[in-house]
Amino acid sequence: MQKIDEKQDNEMRSDCPVCNSENTLVVTNKTDNIPYFGNILETAVRCEKCGYQSADNICLDHHDPSRYTLKIDTQKLNSRVAKSQTATLTIPELGLKVEPGSKSQGYVSNVEGILNRFEDAVNQALLLNDGNDEIQDNALAILRNIFAVKSGDKTVDLILEDPFGNSMIDDDDAKMEILTQQEAESLETGFTIIDEDDLEDE
Structure with a gap:
């Protein structure tokens, strides 16, 4: 292009x-x-x-589907993260995952900003589920773990996956992998995708 x-x-x-x-x-x-x-x-x-x-x-640009993995602690809070509207963010140790939807937006932030976004989402869940003890307990545990990461008491993996390869973690310690076709197809994109081969078969 x-x-x-x-x-x-x-x-x-x-x-x-x-x-x-x-x-x-x-x-x-x-x-x-x-x-x-x-x-x-x-x-x-x-x-x-x-x-x-x-x-x-x-x-408009499509690249090889990619996965970036970075171990995050207090030393990595300022590492730059570029997330496109088709990317999935995961912190598996905390049970956190954000997949793209129809209204997803791309943005450039840093690791601390990503943690803050997760924190805001969990706080919103607390408000919406007031009275549900199980959800409240799980949410509070996640908030404690996010604070532990920010304060240096816990190290976790931040995983950024993009089937169109338009996202990245800009840090020398970030591990970058090319996704297999099967891995890429298993990811949400937030878009409706029409397979031309399927159209030809009809």
């Missing part, structure tokens, strides 16, 4: 799916080249009447 050196904008109008107003939905598509992620397509929609808005980013 040709490298995109400059931003390319494209704007069009459509009817709003929320308020049903005609020709009030402004749809903007923009291609850009982002460090770590490569070429991306940014899509934003905004209704000039009701104010409805939404945005999405899609990586």
Whole structure:
């Protein structure tokens, strides 16, 4: 794929799916080249009447499916992590796993930021399951373990898997592996994927 050196904008109008107003939905598509992620397509929609808005980013570059594994402790909290919208993050020792969904977004953070995101998700689970003792106990145990990692009392593996190879852990100690086709196909992507071979068989 040709490298995109400059931003390319494209704007069009459509009817709003929320308020049903005609020709009030402004749809903007923009291609850009982002460090770590490569070429991306940014899509934003905004209704000039009701104010409805939404945005999405899609990586246009596909690389070999990959897995990065990094043992994390206090010395690795600042290690850079680039997670695309198709990546799965796992900390198996803590029973934590985040898979991509239809609204997944890519982002660049560090290990501490990843731990904070897990922490926020567990705190949300605590609020939503108030009164369920088993879930509360499990959630509190996970929070204690996250704190232990941040404070240097525990070392765990951070695993980043991406079937499209658009994610990475930027650390010299991170182990990078190419996934087998079977491993890549077992991962969630957040996308609906149509197999051209299946279409030809129909």
